[in-house]
Amino acid sequence: MKVNLKVWRQKNNKAQGALKDYAVDGVNPDMSFLEMIDVLNEQLISKNEEPVAFDHDCREGICGMCSMYINGRAHGPLHGTTTCQLYMRHFKDGETIYVEPWRSKAFPVVKDLTVDRSAFDRIIAAGGYVGVNTGQAQDANTIPVEKENAEKAMDAAACIGCGACVAACPNSSAMLFVSAKISHLALFPQGQPERKRRAINMVDQMDEEGFGNCTNIGACEAECPKEIKLTNIARMNRDYLTATLIEE
Numbered sequence: 744m745k746v747n748l749k750v751w752r753q754k755n756n757k758a759q760g761a762l763k764d765y766a767v768d769g770v771n772p773d774m775s776f777l778e779m780i781d782v783l784n785e786q787l788i789s790k791n792e793e794p795v796a797f798d799h800d801c802r803e804g805i806c807g808m809c810s811m812y813i814n815g816r817a818h819g820p821l822h823g824t825t826t827c828q829l830y831m832r833h834f835k836d837g838e839t840i841y842v843e844p845w846r847s848k849a850f851p852v853v854k855d856l857t858v859d860r861s862a863f864d865r866i867i868a869a870g871g872y873v874g875v876n877t878g879q880a881q882d883a884n885t886i887p888v889e890k891e892n893a894e895k896a897m898d899a900a901a902c903i904g905c906g907a908c909v910a911a912c913p914n915s916s917a918m919l920f921v922s923a924k925i926s927h928l929a930l931f932p933q934g935q936p937e938r939k940r941r942a943i944n945m946v947d948q949m950d951e952e953g954f955g956n957c958t959n960i961g962a963c964e965a966e967c968p969k970e971i972k973l974t975n976i977a978r979m980n981r982d983y984l985t986a987t988l989i990e991e
Contacts, residue, residue, distance in 0.1 A: 744770045744771075744772060744831065744834075744836040744837075745766065745767065745768045745769075745770065745836060745837055746766075746767050746770055746779070746831070746834060746836075746837070746838055746839075746840055747764065747765075747766050747837070747838070747839040747840070748764070748765040748766070748767060748783065748839075748840050748842060749762040749763070749764055749765075749839065749840070749841045749842065750762065750763055750765060750783075750795055750842045750855070750856070751763075751842065751843040751844055751855060751856060752795070752855055753844075753852050753854065753855055754854065755852070755853070755854060756851045756852050756853065756859075760852065762841070762843075765783055765786075765787075767779060767782055767783050767786070769782075770782065770831050771831065772830070772831050772832035773830060773831070773832065774830065774831045775802065775827055775828065775829065775830055775831070776811070776813070776819065776826050776827070776829040776830070776831065777797075777799050777802060777809060777826060777827050779831055780795060780797060780842075783795060795855050795856060796853070796854040796855040796856060796857045797809075797811065797855065797856040797857060798810055798856070798857050798858075799827065801827075802827040803827070803828075804824070804825040804827060804828040804903075804968065805903060806903065807825070807903030807904045807905035807906075808905070809825050809826035809827040809905070810826070810844070810845050810856070810858060810860070810905055810906055810907070810910070811826045811842055811843070811844070811856055812841075812842070812843040812844065812845060812846065812910055813826065813829070813840065813841070813842055813843075814840060814841050815841065816911075816966060817845070817907035817910040817911045817966040818905075818907055818966065818968050819833075820833060821833060822965075822970075823967075823968055823969070823970050824968055825903075825905065825968045828968075842856065843856070844856045844857065844858050845858045845860075845906055845907075845909065845910040846910060846915075847906075847909050847910065847915040847954070848915065848953050849862045849909065849915060849917070849952050849953045849954050850862070850906060850909060850910075858906075860904075860906050862917075862952040862953075862954070863904050863906065863917070863920065865948055865952065866917070866920075866921055866924070866945055866948045866949050866952065867904075867924060867945075868948075869944040869945050869947070869948035870925075870937070870940065870941040870942075870943075870944035870945040870948075871924045871925075871928070871941070871945060872928075873928060873933050873934055873937065874937060875933075875936045875937060886932055886933075887932075888931060888932065892930045892931070893930075893931075895926070895930050896926065896927045896928075896930035896931055897927070898971070898972070899922075899923040899924075899926040899927035899930070899971065899975055900923075900927035901923075901969040901970075901971065902919075902920060902923035902924065902927075902967075902969055902971050903968070903969060904920060905968060906920070907963075907966045907967055907968060908920055908963035908964075908966065908967055908971075909954065909963075910966070911962040911963055911965070911966035912955065912957075912960065912962055912963050913960065913962070914955030914956055914957070914958060914960075915954055915955045916954055916955045916956055916957045916958075916963065917949050917952070917954040918949070918954075918956070918957040918963075918976050918979065919957075919963040919964065919967065919971055919973070919975065919976060920971075921945055921946065921949050921979060922975035922976040922978060922979035923971045923975050924945065925941060925942055925945055925975075925978070925979045925982060926975040926978050926979065928941065929941070929942075929978065929982060938982060938986075939982065939985065939986035939989060940986070941982075942979060942982035942983045942986050943983060943986045943987065946979070946983050957976055959973070961973060
């Protein structure tokens with residue numbers, strides 16, 4: 744099959760970017776989207792042209808690196824799917840595909856489709872950990888956790904920090920990501936001693952990074968490849984409000 748690509752090319756954060764047209768022929772329908780970009784880059788290199796810069800690592804839907812905005816949707820047209828797990832059979836022969844980077848002030852473009860998502864790292868560093876002295880590790884079965892809480896915590900922990908929630912949100916809000924990281928610790932006994940401080944530190948860092956606020960549009964949940972739920976945002980807001988009231 745053949746696809747026509749309109750790929751965002753931008754030398755760096757200060758340069759002006761633009762969409763550039765490319766045609767990729769001989770695409771196998773069983774190729775992943777990233778493999779198709781690899782083919783494009785091989786063509787460009789053979790012509791002594793600059794290859795398209797894009798993030799990738801595991802290519803197994805685990806690491807969250809494959810951040811691309813495809814035909815107006817984060818990670819492409821499929822629900823609950825990362826870009827690396829999106830296959831070319833989901834596109835039509837001869838289709839024109841628009842490929843752009845995440846769009847957010849907090850995610851400045853590094854080059855082409857690559858953006859700087861280190862803001863997420865700083866949010867995690869602000870409080871996304873358990874820092875209290877827990878002594879020697881106990882057998883898991885000796886720490887009772889309600890089944891419902893365990894399931895909710897593990898669902899929240901599935902977040903891979905790809906940033907699709909930010910890219911999809913018209914406000915560039917990171918609240919789905921932050922709430923997932925807060926929730927999976929808040930729902931376990933080990934996360935209780937630092938629960939209030941964690942909520943304050945991580946939310947304050949999120950605001951400092953320049954992310955927007957949530958207005959309950961729901962685009963973040965709709966585009967999240969791990970289907971993180973909006974209910975985590977409600978939990979984060981409750982924790983933050985409770986923590987600020989107690990501090991006052």
